[in-house]
Each structure stands twice: as structure tokens, then as C-alpha cells.
Amino acid sequence: MKKPISRREFVGDAGKLAAGVMIVPRHVLGGPGYRAPSATLNVAIVGAGGQGMQQWKALLAGGQNVVAIADVDFPYVERNIAGQLSNAQARTKEMGAKVKESYDKAKKYADFREMIDKGAKDFDAVVVATPDHSHAQVAVRAMKAGKHVYVQKPLTYSVYESRLLRRVAGETKVVTQMGNQGHSGDGTRRIVEIVASGVLGTITEAHIWTDRPVNYWAQGIPRPWIVPPTPPVDRGYPEQWAMGTINRAVATAMMGAPQAPPPGLNWELFLGCSARNLPYHPVYHPFSWRGWVDFGVGALGDMGAHLVDQTYWALKLTQPTTIVASSSLWGTGQMIDNDGKPVLGQNGRPVTEPQASYPLATNVQYRFPAVGNRPEVKVYWYDGGLLPPRCDFIPDDFVVRGDGGGGMIIGTKGAITYETYGNNPTVFPKAVADAAAAVPQSVARITDSHEMNWANACMSGGVASSPFEYGTRLNETMVLGVAALRAGQGRVMHYDAENMRFTNAPDPKLPDANQFLTREYRKGWEL
Numbered sequence: 421m422k423k424p425i426s427r428r429e430f431v432g433d434a435g436k437l438a439a440g441v442m443i444v445p446r447h448v449l450g451g452p453g454y455r456a457p458s459a460t461l462n463v464a465i466v467g468a469g470g471q472g473m474q475q476w477k478a479l480l481a482g483g484q485n486v487v488a489i490a491d492v493d494f495p496y497v498e499r500n501i502a503g504q505l506s507n508a509q510a511r512t513k514e515m516g517a518k519v520k521e522s523y524d525k526a527k528k529y530a531d532f533r534e535m536i537d538k539g540a541k542d543f544d545a546v547v548v549a550t551p552d553h554s555h556a557q558v559a560v561r562a563m564k565a566g567k568h569v570y571v572q573k574p575l576t577y578s579v580y581e582s583r584l585l586r587r588v589a590g591e592t593k594v595v596t597q598m599g600n601q602g603h604s605g606d607g608t609r610r611i612v613e614i615v616a617s618g619v620l621g622t623i624t625e626a627h628i629w630t631d632r633p634v635n636y637w638a639q640g641i642p643r644p645w646i647v648p649p650t651p652p653v654d655r656g657y658p659e660q661w662a663m664g665t666i667n668r669a670v671a672t673a674m675m676g677a678p679q680a681p682p683p684g685l686n687w688e689l690f691l692g693c694s695a696r697n698l699p700y701h702p703v704y705h706p707f708s709w710r711g712w713v714d715f716g717v718g719a720l721g722d723m724g725a726h727l728v729d730q731t732y733w734a735l736k737l738t739q740p741t742t743i744v745a746s747s748s749l750w751g752t753g754q755m756i757d758n759d760g761k762p763v764l765g766q767n768g769r770p771v772t773e774p775q776a777s778y779p780l781a782t783n784v785q786y787r788f789p790a791v792g793n794r795p796e797v798k799v800y801w802y803d804g805g806l807l808p809p810r811c812d813f814i815p816d817d818f819v820v821r822g823d824g825g826g827g828m829i830i831g832t833k834g835a836i837t838y839e840t841y842g843n844n845p846t847v848f849p850k851a852v853a854d855a856a857a858a859v860p861q862s863v864a865r866i867t868d869s870h871e872m873n874w875a876n877a878c879m880s881g882g883v884a885s886s887p888f889e890y891g892t893r894l895n896e897t898m899v900l901g902v903a904a905l906r907a908g909q910g911r912v913m914h915y916d917a918e919n920m921r922f923t924n925a926p927d928p929k930l931p932d933a934n935q936f937l938t939r940e941y942r943k944g945w946e947l
């Protein structure tokens with residue numbers, strides 16, 4: 421297929437793209453006010469041990485400099501660099517050597533606040549790849565310091581933070597990129613073109629699913645005890661192994677893990693803005709923090725950016741008017757106060773916190789208002805391995821599973837399915853697939869990596885492919901689903917997007933759902 425315009429020329433405005441309008445950025449036009457692209461971008465990374473290392477590698481591969489790193493656990497970063505250096509694949513090893521060289525030269529900080537406040541002169545842009553609860557903290561500080569930002573998905577922990585990021589990005593006019601790399605992919609762009617062409621007829625609903633957290637990280641598990649549980653009464657016969665018994669056994673066994681942070685991990689800085697001084701446990705860091713309400717936003721927040729994105733862009737979704745969530749069991753724990761001490765009830769025993777670790781599987785139903793000539797549409801989310809109902813357009817021998825996740829947009833004439841990141845879009849039935857194959861390309865393709873797309877936009881004054889203007893809206897939809905999940909099973913949440921409020925809350929019998937649109941911050945970390 422012919423490339424409409426060259427790389428980096430995509431402007432990530434969903435509305436304009438869906439309308440097939442392409443804007444040629446300033447660096448292509450030149451003229452007054454045009455700043456010639458600089459040769460290299462000097463980048464700082466906050467959170468470099470996990471996914472941040474992928475951004476690091478992509479930027480080095482694109483010829484950029486990583487000059488500063490803030491991380492709360494440098495031994496973890498170093499273990500992962502060592503892992504690359506000892507990898508059997510020559511290419512991985514070679515890249516590992518480049519990362520090691522750059523790591524040795526970079527200035528290192530435990531506290532990102534110090535890096536941004538004192539070291540700002542060293543860098544132009546910041547990659548944020550910390551656990552989710554810290555994203556907004558770093559991003560807002562960096563943007564206010566005039567730095568371009570690449571922020572991992574989910575962009576933020578809450579709806580409030582999502583809107584804050586959009587506002588600060590607008591005020592500071594820095595170049596922003598959400599780390600949903602599928603947005604730069606050909607598959608996502610093809611889905612947008614096919615849906616916009618109308619070959620699927622009027623869109624009525626969409627279904628999106630993922631197998632996460634399955635096989636990746638734990639959810640629905642008990643929190644390690646802070647104080648030992650009361651031993652079960654010996655009744656002279658074996659205790660029945662019901663759910664509570666099993667949870668207690670697991671939580672007790674977890675107490676056997678190291679209770680002190682390993683050398684090199686600054687646990688206080690890991691907690692960051694989180695108001696609660698949750699005691700350290702390896703069940704949180706590294707990586708597994710995503711399943712815990714203090715730090716992550718569960719499978720919907722985590723994977724939605726790679727899966728809801730395509731439906732969100734193609735259907736020009738705004739914000740839902742109603743949301744209903746249901747789930748399997750939440751992981752519970754001893755309720756912990758902000759000092760990290762168990763809250764005791766009148767009987768002197770620890771009070772149970774009902775929502776400590778996100779449920780193993782959830783379903784969220786969204787109703788989105790009509791836009792243009794697209795009528796109201798319902799979007800359904802499933803995680804934990806649940807799959808959507810079959811669609812009549814899809815033959816029985818097609819297994820709707822994808823690579824552990826997927827999406828399905830259903831119209832009156834046909835349906836399109838896709839895999840995670842928008843890969844492998846497939847149209848049903850055959851006659852509609854043939855019509856879809858003839859739909860011309862109208863959305864620009866990105867030939868750079870998602871990271872280099874951003875770096876090039878930073879250097880040339882352009883707009884990256886998934887800017888906050890778009891990404892914060894997509895993110896809001898996902899974290900709204902998480903808020904509805906926390907508000908209670910099967911509860912119809914009415915959302916007033918203009919005022920960022922659930923309008924049927926507070927209900928005196930239920931928790932005030934609006935509290936889940938933001939969070940309590942540690943003193944001094946308020947946003």
C-alpha cells in the first residue's frame with residue numbers, strides 16, 4: 421500500500437484522523453518560526469529497570485542520548501542489564517552493551533524530584549516508566565520544568581490525574597507521548613480506516629478482552645498479614661478448607677518472605693505519593709505492584725491502552741454515560757492505616773480491608789453517547805481470561821482469542837476482530853472483508869518506533885503519534901472502569917463527564933464512588 425506522507429507526519433488527533441484529514445507539521449513546511457531538528461535528544465529515564473529499559477534501548481537504537489536515570493532500586497536495573505549482557509542472542513547482547521555503556525555514563529538519582537529540580541539543565545525530555553501510581557507525579561513535575569514526556573500506559577492512576585496531565589501538557593506545550601505503542605502500528609490504523617469507511621454498517625457494540633493478569637501477575641490474592649492471624653480453634657477434627665481458610669494459609673505463608681527491603685531499594689521513595697506506609701513485601705516490587713490497589717489499576721488499566729485504544733479511536737468515543745462493573749472475588753487483607761499499622765476493631769482483632777488486590781477477572785459495561793452519525797454504542801470489557809459472547813458474523817471455526825487478548829467491533833453488516841496492539845485486523849463475513857480490503861489508506865503510517873516517533877517530534881517541534889490530548893481521554897475511560905469496579909458489584913454508575921462526577925453517588929448505603937476518581941496523597945505529594 422502506498423505511504424501517503426513520510427514518517428513523523430502523523431498528528432494524533434483522533435477526530436481529524438477519523439475524518440481522514442492529515443496535517444503536515446511545521447518541520448515539513450519550514451518557514452518562519454521553524455526550528456531545525458537538533459541532532460540528538462538528551463533524555464532522562466525515571467524507572468529504568470523494567471519496561472523503561474525498552475524505551476532506553478529504542479532511543480539508543482535511534483541515536484539518542486540517555487543522560488540521567490532516576491530509580492529507587494538500581495540493583496534491579498543492574499540485574500536486568502546483566503541479564504541482557506549474558507543473553508544467548510548476539511543482538512540482545514550487543515544492545516545490552518550499549519545500555520551498559522550509557523548506564524555507566526548517566527547521572528543517577530534515587531529521587532526523581534531531585535533529578536528534575538536540580539539536574540534539569542542536563543536533559544530535554546523524560547521517559548516515565550515507574551509503577552502507575554507515580555506516573556502523574558513525575559510527568560507533571562517534568563512538564564512544568566519544560567521537559568517533553570513519554571509516559572507509560574496507563575498514563576495515570578486516576579481520572580483526576582488524567583485530566584491534570586492534559587491540562588499541564590496544554591499549558592506547557594511540551595511534546596507528549598503515551599506509551600501505547602500499538603497506536604503507532606499499522607494494524608490500529610487499518611482498523612480506523614475500515615471502521616470509518618462504513619463497510620461494517622452502523623456500529624452497535626464492541627467487545628474487548630485480555631487474559632491478563634493470568635500468567636503474568638497475581639490478583640485476587642490475600643495481602644500478607646501485618647500481624648499474625650488468630651490461630652484457628654482446635655475442634656478436634658480437621659478444619660474445612662473453605663476460601664477463608666485458604667486465604668489465611670496463603671497470607672500466613674507470605675509472612676515468611678523477607679520483610680525488610682533488600683539493599684539498594686528505597687521503599688519510601690517507591691511508596692512516593694501513596695498515603696499509606698504499606699510495609700515492604702516482595703509481592704509488590706518489582707512488577708507485581710500492578711495487582712494492588714495502592715499502586716496499580718489492575719488488568720483493565722494495564723492492558724486497556726493496548727486493546728481499548730483501537731475501538732476508542734475508530735468509534736471516536738468520548739466518555740461513557742453509564743458504567744457497570746462486576747468481578748470475581750477481590751483479594752482482601754488486614755486494613756492498614758497511613759502509618760502502616762493494622763486497624764483494630766472493637767474486638768481487638770484486625771479489621772478486614774475488602775479491596776486490597778484487584779479481582780482475578782472482571783467485566784465492565786460502558787455506554788457511550790452518539791457522536792456525529794454514529795448512534796450510542798455499548799462497549800464491553802472482559803479480563804482474567806473471560807471471552808466475549810460469539811458474534812453471528814464470525815464462523816464457528818474461528819477461535820476468537822487472539823494472542824491472549826483482542827477486540828471485536830460489531831456493525832449491522834459485519835464485524836472486525838483484532839489482537840493486542842491492534843495486530844491482525846480481520847473482517848467478517850467474506851463479502852464485507854472483500855469490501856474492506858478495497859478501502860484506501862487514509863491514515864498516515866508510522867515507520868519509526870513509537871519512542872523515536874516521540875523523539876523526532878521533540879526535536880522538530882512536531883506532535884507525537886499518541887499525544888496526551890488523545891491518550892488522557894482514552895486513559896480516563898479505563899480508570900473510570902476501575903472506579904466503577906471499586907464502587908461495587910453490578911452498580912449502574914451514571915457519569916457526568918463535563919463535571920467529572922458520578923451523579924448517583926454518594927448513595928448512603930454504598931461507598932461514595934467519587935472518591936475513586938482521585939486518591940488520597942501523602943502530605944507534600946498533593947497534585
Ligand SMILES: NC(=O)c1ccc[n+]([C@@H]2O[C@H](COP(=O)([O-])OP(=O)(O)OC[C@H]3O[C@@H](n4cnc5c(N)ncnc54)[C@H](O)[C@@H]3O)[C@@H](O)[C@H]2O)c1
Binds near residue numbers: 496572
Ligand atoms: N507499553 C508496554 O508494552 C508496557 C509493558 C510493560 C510495562 N509497561 C508499563 O511500564 C511501567 C513500569 O512497569 P514495569 O513492568 O517496568 O515495572 P517494574 O516494576 O518491572 O519496573 C519499574 C521500575 O521503576 C522503578 N521505580 C519504582 N518506583 C519508582 C520511583 N518512585 N522513582 C523512580 N523509579 C521507580 C523500579 O525500581 C523499576 O526499576 C508501568 O506503568 C507499566 O504499565 C508498559
